Amino acid sequence: MAVKHLVENVRDIALVGHRAAGKTSLADALLFDAHAVDRLGSVDDGTSVADFDEEEHKHHFSIDTHVLHADHDGKHLNILDAPGSPDFIGAALEALSAVETAVVVVSAVNGIEMNTRRMFQEATALGLSRAIVINKLDAENVDLPALVEQIQAAFGKNCVLFNVPDRTGPGMKEVHCLLDPRQILPPSLPVDVPAARSQLIEAVVEADEALLEKYLSEGQVTLAELEADITRAMDAGTLIPIFCASAKKDKGVRELLDALSRYGLSPSFSAKRLAGLQVGANGSAHQLQPTELEEFVAQVFKVVNDKFVGHLSFVRVLAGKLQHNHNVVNLRNGQTLRIGHLLEVQGKNTQQVHEAVPGDIVAIAKVEGLDIGDTIAYTASAPKVPLPHFPTPMFGVAIEPKTRGDEQKISAGLHKLASEDPTVKVAHDAQTHELVISGVSQLHLDIIRERLKARFGVDVVTKEPKIPYRETITADGAGDHKHKKQTGGRGQFAEVHLRIYPLSRDIKDQAQCEKEFANKSRFEKLRSVHYDPTYNFAFIDHIVGGTIPNNFIPAVEKGCKEMLDRGVLAGYRIQDCAVEVHFGKYHDVDSSEAAFKTAARQAFKKAFLSARPSLLEPIVKLEITVPTKYTGAVLGDLPTKRAQVENQDSLPGDVTVIYARAPLSEVARYAAQLGGMTQGQGSYAMELSHYEMVPAVVQQQIVSKAQLKDVEEE
Ligand SMILES: Nc1nc2c(ncn2[C@@H]2O[C@H](COP(=O)(O)OP(=O)(O)OP(=O)(O)O)[C@@H](O)[C@H]2O)c(=O)[nH]1
Ligand SMILES: [Mg+2]
Numbered sequence: 219m220a221v222k223h224l225v226e227n228v229r230d231i232a233l234v235g236h237r238a239a240g241k242t243s244l245a246d247a248l249l250f251d252a253h254a255v256d257r258l259g260s261v262d263d264g265t266s267v268a269d270f271d272e273e274e275h276k277h278h279f280s281i282d283t284h285v286l287h288a289d290h291d292g293k294h295l296n297i298l299d300a301p302g303s304p305d306f307i308g309a310a311l312e313a314l315s316a317v318e319t320a321v322v323v324v325s326a327v328n329g330i331e332m333n334t335r336r337m338f339q340e341a342t343a344l345g346l347s348r349a350i351v352i353n354k355l356d357a358e359n360v361d362l363p364a365l366v367e368q369i370q371a372a373f374g375k376n377c378v379l380f381n382v383p384d385r386t387g388p389g390m391k392e393v394h395c396l397l398d399p400r401q402i403l404p405p406s407l408p409v410d411v412p413a414a415r416s417q418l419i420e421a422v423v424e425a426d427e428a429l430l431e432k433y434l435s436e437g438q439v440t441l442a443e444l445e446a447d448i449t450r451a452m453d454a455g456t457l458i459p460i461f462c463a464s465a466k467k468d469k470g471v472r473e474l475l476d477a478l479s480r481y482g483l484s485p486s487f488s489a490k491r492l493a494g495l496q497v498g499a500n501g502s503a504h505q506l507q508p509t510e511l512e513e514f515v516a517q518v519f520k521v522v523n524d525k526f527v528g529h530l531s532f533v534r535v536l537a538g539k540l541q542h543n544h545n546v547v548n549l550r551n552g553q554t555l556r557i558g559h560l561l562e563v564q565g566k567n568t569q570q571v572h573e574a575v576p577g578d579i580v581a582i583a584k585v586e587g588l589d590i591g592d593t594i595a596y597t598a599s600a601p602k603v604p605l606p607h608f609p610t611p612m613f614g615v616a617i618e619p620k621t622r623g624d625e626q627k628i629s630a631g632l633h634k635l636a637s638e639d640p641t642v643k644v645a646h647d648a649q650t651h652e653l654v655i656s657g658v659s660q661l662h663l664d665i666i667r668e669r670l671k672a673r674f675g676v677d678v679v680t681k682e683p684k685i686p687y688r689e690t691i692t693a694d695g696a697g698d699h700k701h702k703k704q705t706g707g708r709g710q711f712a713e714v715h716l717r718i719y720p721l722s723r724d725i726k727d728q729a730q731c732e733k734e735f736a737n738k739s740r741f742e743k744l745r746s747v748h749y750d751p752t753y754n755f756a757f758i759d760h761i762v763g764g765t766i767p768n769n770f771i772p773a774v775e776k777g778c779k780e781m782l783d784r785g786v787l788a789g790y791r792i793q794d795c796a797v798e799v800h801f802g803k804y805h806d807v808d809s810s811e812a813a814f815k816t817a818a819r820q821a822f823k824k825a826f827l828s829a830r831p832s833l834l835e836p837i838v839k840l841e842i843t844v845p846t847k848y849t850g851a852v853l854g855d856l857p858t859k860r861a862q863v864e865n866q867d868s869l870p871g872d873v874t875v876i877y878a879r880a881p882l883s884e885v886a887r888y889a890a891q892l893g894g895m896t897q898g899q900g901s902y903a904m905e906l907s908h909y910e911m912v913p914a915v916v917q918q919q920i921v922s923k924a925q926l927k928d929v930e931e932e
Contacts (some may be wrong), residue, residue: 421669
């Protein structure tokens with residue numbers, strides 16, 4: 219049973235950055251140097267403690283955020299190793315939502331990359347303290363001063379070297395700390411030591427007015443004075459220390475561990491994050507504090523459904539103490555949940571603990587009903603922690619089982635996988651009857667598919683999801699049908715005559731429909747009207763003289779409504795029309811409900827086709843955010859997608875937002891195209907705006923494709 223720690227001795231750290239910068243290698247080295255493991259794990263030979271998952275071994279990249287911990291120098295470090303591929307951004311954002319410090323790992327070989335920037339910005343937006351690790355300094359041809367310059371240009375002058383390697387390249391042996399103003403360092407170091415040291419000192423003293431004044435007037439400060447102010451400077455963001463390392467060669471790792479333990483922010487600094495969360499009754503209400511004595515509040519930041527350990531919900535305790543064998547309330551739905559086992563997690567290994575204090579990151583075992591972002595507490599009146607922000611997935615594919623009968627398993631598996639990843643959404647499209655899964659990218663969904671197979675044993679085929687077109691008419695029309703069959707015994711007979719009219723989209727309910735459309739001035743002998751808002755459809759009974767007996771009228775209406783879902787032109791849902799039944803014939807013996815339904819369906823088809831039918835397509839609103847230098851390229855490309863640009867805005871940091879509307883069919887794969895145009899730096903949000911008529915040429919293509927399919931199916 220692990221020992222309990224004091225809040226001020228906890229350090230919560232997320233390792234983030236671009237793909238393959240060496241975050242997982244660094245995590246393994248940190249564990250090794252802290253003696254949390256006996257052997258230095260390696261991503262290359264599959265012995266990493268962090269990347270233990272089957273798919274991670276196969277692909278050689280991280281997919282999930284892995285939870286690790288180590289004790290060092292009297293401190294308890296929770297280390298969250300996040301994936302660096304933008305495809306798994308959801309997992310990286312989960313990690314950031316649970317920590318005080320983001321360690322942004324940069325590859326010395328590649329410098330700043332797309333996701334380095336994104337992660338740095340996300341950490342800044344969350345108000346986290348940030349540090350940078352330049353990793354892979356053992357590689358050939360590394361230019362350290364140029365890297366530092368690049369980092370400062372991108373993230374600010376407050377990014378300063380904290381230590382320096384004796385040399386870069388395969389011969390790298392150690393790193394030297396720049397902090398002590400009086401320490402004399404070897405002259406051969408690969409940077410300008412006095413200049414780097416001044417930058418470091420200035421960044422530290424800037425957070426402390428008295429010390430800054432002393433430094434400006436006397437020109438020097440002591441090591442003790444600097445050390446006393448580092449944490450404050452990291453909290454204020456005046457200091458973003460850059461550490462030098464080679465994770466693979468285990469160089470600079472011990473020094474990083476020392477610095478994070480000694481100067482890193484403890485959970486006591488999470489007060490900012492708790493701002494505005496009130497506890498207690500009105501009179502005595504106070505701000506939630508990150509202390510053990512406070513009311514207990516924790517937030518779920520990661521969920522796993524493991525084959526072996528079962529369901530695990532990872533929580534970050536924000537205030538108070540979480541104890542095992544207690545009930546908690548899920549503040550999202552008021553549900554009471556029994557917490558049995560609490561686990562401290564080291565990669566795939568777990569160890570039971572009795573309790574957790576603010577800053578602790580533990581997993582709750584085998585409790586269903588907790589989603590990412592949920593707040594749990596002992597009392598239902600506790601404050602709800604705001605939900606972390608995750609991007610809305612826009613890359614969709616339709617999923618079908620390879621083996622018939624697997625539908626149930628697929629749906630259950632996908633919902634489990636979606637519960638683990640806030641950037642996966644699963645939806646059953648009622649209109650197209652497809653199971654559509656949306657994610658960040660093709661790779662992201664490929665991994666989901668692999669996991670579906672590995673964990674739930676189901677194979678699926680994917681295809682582009684259908685665009686939910688709709689059908690309507692643009693003119694009045696008419697159609698009739700005589701259904702007559704004589705096959706031995708009792709025959710079938712029904713004849714139905716219909717007229718069809720476009721119905722204005724402004725009509726919203728039965729009363730309005732009666733007032734503005736289905737009234738006696740238009741239909742002289744009107745008997746009844748049934749309005750259906752789902753389809754903006756009206757069924758009008760205008761039968762005179764009982765040519766269709768009253769008891770068969772509902773069958774006529776049913777027949778027409780069946781066609782609304784089936785569609786006539788190309789199999790899409792019909793909307794905005796009214797049907798009038800005005801004449802028919804029946805047979806005393808052979809007429810039946812079924813016969814009238816069939817006759818009505820056929821009459822409806824004919825009437826619909828005579829009324830200049832048209833396809834409607836969904837138009838989406840797009841909000842596209844790009845670095846300003848790509849604005850021209852994006853604006854030039856939009857018209858090729860039948861898009862209309864409506865507005866454009868400049869944001870701080872040389873970013874432009876473009877507002878446009880475009881047909882969904884043209885931008886269903888926009889993620890990849892925008893990525894290509896902006897070197898992966900563009901993003902967009904998309905939502906439904908309205909339905910519009912499809913251009914005639916496009917309509918022809920869709921209709922002829924649908925007819926081909928009809929023939930095949932017959
Ligand atoms: N030369 C050298 N290679 C390294 C170092 N650190 C990691 N690597 C190699 O870089 C590759 C990627 O390392 P990972 O640790 O998986 O990188 P990561 O940042 O975790 O990657 P993702 O999680 O997929 O974003 C592996 O082949 C490592 O062996 C280093 O310090 N020097
Ligand atoms: Mg990794």
